[in-house]
Amino acid sequence: MKRLLLIVTAVLTASSFSYAKLKVVTTTQDLASIASLIGKDRIDLNYIAKGYQDPHFVDAKPSYLLKLRNADLLIAVGLELEVGWLPTLVKDCRNNKIVSGKGYLDASTGIDMIEKPTGQLTRAEGDVHPFGNPHYWLDPENGKAIVQNISNRLSQLDPANAEFYAKNLEEFNRQLENKLKTWQQLMEPHKNTKIITYHRTWGYFCNRFGLMVVDQIEPKPGIPPTPSHTLDVIQKIKELKIKVIIVEPFYDLKTPQSIAQKSGAKLLVLPTSVGGVPEATDYFQLFDYNLKMLLQNLQN
């Protein structure tokens, strides 16, 4: 019995030592993918919203509170993307470390936002974001700022591993630079191709790869499109010979499917996040997959 107790104590002590790793929680799977490429096995990493979920709407689960309660660092997309659920979770988990200061990182710091609304904002516009379009991670160029923010903060909180993080940052940037070149070469022949999207989610992505978003199927998020708008979209697709409609994986496909059928465009469901489809296993694969699907359909 005594020996058993000794073993148990030994195991517990050992595991508590190995748990001296920095505990990081990200709100989305994309941020987790980027953080994991910097922190690798030196951080203890968790994320909340799965890639196939709409990050605007996440139903709280007890496991989220547990993750947040033990966290040393919370990394969020920011720009009010998570405003519907994260503030309550942070309040309820009673972990002062991640409320503000060093334990909270808004990954959008230093990024140029697009579609910042001007003038007075009203609810009449549907679900809008007062600080600009929050889907900035879909421009891989912005990945550089995100990864810089994450790497800086990790080094600040865990100076012992600062060198390790800096080395991984360099490696990430080198890989991203190479990938960016390939991606842009692939998309070069399709510059200024006109497309239709479901919401404004794809703004950054399209800006980077030279795609022109002509219109959205649901221009006011959360409010069903009107008949004249739907008709307008169908006519635009026919007139401009638009080939693809891009939809995020978490929306009902009935409306876009019906528009695709009536207009002859191809409906393309593309993930907005790592984990949105099984093929998008990390931040680089996300773009590999999306561009592959796009090219297949644009070349036809």
Next chain:
Amino acid sequence: MDAISFLAAPFVAGLVLAGILAYLGLHVVERGVIFVDLAMAQVAALGATVGILFGLDFHSPATYWWSLGFTLLAAFVVTGTRSKKSHIPQEAFIGIVYIVSAALAILIMSKAPQGSEHLKDMLVGNILTVDWPEVVKTGLLYAVIGLLHWVFRKKLMLISLNPEQAQAERLNLRLWDLFFYISFGFVVTSAVDIAGVFLVFSYLVIPSVCAMLFAEKTSSRLTLGWILGTLVSVVGVAMSYLIDLPTGASIVVTFGVCLLICVAIKRLFFAKD
């Protein structure tokens, strides 16, 4: 594609829904089970979420069979809860069916790769996206159900209007109730798939309530219900196009206005005391 040909399919879908739902609404209002369609629609949604859990698409035929299967199960449950001896009103059981199946759907959705967006879509729907094959298929299904109800109209009306007399005439109440709710389940499952729960509820309840303000006889109530249902569909779809508003919500609001006008007319011109 011009506006008329674009709006034709949703408009005809509205007429098909008005045709069957205004009739079923008479039964539902008489029986005092107003929310049975909400409960059944929710169970249908639950069936669809189970389909999604098995990797099916939300609007695929296989998902429809899941929905239908669950709805038929609900038909048995609702039939079983009607009892004149019990002190518990049937609406209580209907409410429980609604709440539990809604909560179950949320639990299942939290494990499925597509989030709760579908549950919202189920409520709001988008009647604009209905296509001709869907309208024809639904129209045929409703014609068959309508025909069956016409053949058995005496028995079906009697069990809804006067269950005591039906029992005195030795009708098997349970069996005919089951027949009613199963056919109701068939109608609601496909109606909700096309138009969403809000719109289906309006088509079901508001024409019959309006008609009951003015008419006593079932046949005149039905005629009036159909006329109002058609009128509201025309005005609602036209308004949504002209003022540029979401179609489903426009029809629901038009129904509300229609009821207000009916109540006003009743007060002004038909006040007996």
